[in-house]
Amino acid sequence: MQPKWLHEAATRGSRIDTPPFQSYNRSTQTQSCSGGATMANFDLSGKTALVTGASSGLGRSFAKTLSGAGANVILAARRVEQLQALREEIEAGGGRAEIVKMDVTSDASIEAAFEQAWQLMGPVRIIVNNAGIAATKRMLDKDEGEWRRVLDTNLIGAANVARAAAQRLVDAKLSGGSIINIASILGLQSALGVAIYAASKAALLSLTRSLALEWGRKGIRVNAIAPGYVKTDLSKEFFDRKAEKLIDQIPLKKFVDPSDLDGPLLLLASDASSWMTGSTLVVDAGHSLVFEA
Ligand SMILES: NC(=O)c1ccc[n+]([C@@H]2O[C@H](COP(=O)([O-])OP(=O)(O)OC[C@H]3O[C@@H](n4cnc5c(N)ncnc54)[C@H](OP(=O)(O)O)[C@@H]3O)[C@@H](O)[C@H]2O)c1
Numbered sequence: 227m228q229p230k231w232l233h234e235a236a237t238r239g240s241r242i243d244t245p246p247f248q249s250y251n252r253s254t255q256t257q258s259c260s261g262g263a264t265m266a267n268f269d270l271s272g273k274t275a276l277v278t279g280a281s282s283g284l285g286r287s288f289a290k291t292l293s294g295a296g297a298n299v300i301l302a303a304r305r306v307e308q309l310q311a312l313r314e315e316i317e318a319g320g321g322r323a324e325i326v327k328m329d330v331t332s333d334a335s336i337e338a339a340f341e342q343a344w345q346l347m348g349p350v351r352i353i354v355n356n357a358g359i360a361a362t363k364r365m366l367d368k369d370e371g372e373w374r375r376v377l378d379t380n381l382i383g384a385a386n387v388a389r390a391a392a393q394r395l396v397d398a399k400l401s402g403g404s405i406i407n408i409a410s411i412l413g414l415q416s417a418l419g420v421a422i423y424a425a426s427k428a429a430l431l432s433l434t435r436s437l438a439l440e441w442g443r444k445g446i447r448v449n450a451i452a453p454g455y456v457k458t459d460l461s462k463e464f465f466d467r468k469a470e471k472l473i474d475q476i477p478l479k480k481f482v483d484p485s486d487l488d489g490p491l492l493l494l495a496s497d498a499s500s501w502m503t504g505s506t507l508v509v510d511a512g513h514s515l516v517f518e519a
Pocket of ligand 1: 278279280281282283284285302303304305306328329330331356357358359379408409410411452453454455456457458459460461
């Protein structure tokens, strides 16, 4: 269940034992760079992570990766049957997972899910804000409903999940939170036919920076990952229609696999990125450098 690189580091003899959870402490700012960072910084043993949209695609992969690094994982989404199958898979690999039903477009559902998550696994310090939907309408093919659905899920939903998570940590006077927003390279550059989706992801990147600013002093970090195109339920139609033609334009001549996000995810989730906040990690094999979509 461990990501390959973490497993290899462990077998090479790098330390991956459990560090005490690093609390936010001004005195640590004076530590000099030792040059001896160990794999211990990436270890998530004893920490609880919540992944929204864990029922398929990237969210499923994120949950397994976090579990492989030692985290107890809360699986959140609307389709509970899929979450149950994932929980069984994680448990069969020796991990610990629990399920909460969550619709990110409903405040009441988010609140109930966080309440349940804390009861099941204690303070949730790592949040992967991954739930999202696509939109394919062009602006002149006006569809008010689609605008609302996409913004309610990809932007307002993510904001409300982040707020619910941060509020609980602040109320409990706990620091050491890490919120990871899953945006897209379409939040950095646009393409034909994705105006609504691209706007939602650009706004999510802006929100990432604003929340990082607001919550830094409370010991809560907020960062984003902007993946290139990954073949999942969300993008299947695009891949079926266009992927072959596009691949030659991408510098590294590949689309993103969910496992390509393991390293960036663990970096942002763990103490290895203790001093990163407001950052966006682009993982796209160079696609956004030569943008075509
Ligand atoms: N695939 C790509 O090329 C790509 C590229 C860049 C970024 N992304 C982003 O990556 C994230 C995951 O997408 P994916 O590609 O893995 O697509 P996916 O397989 O369709 O997964 C989307 C997930 O979001 C959940 N979701 C949707 N609406 C929800 C709601 N109202 N409440 C709770 N959960 C909801 C779904 O769960 P339920 O239906 O069970 O609720 C599902 O698990 C999205 O934010 C997407 O924008 C994807």
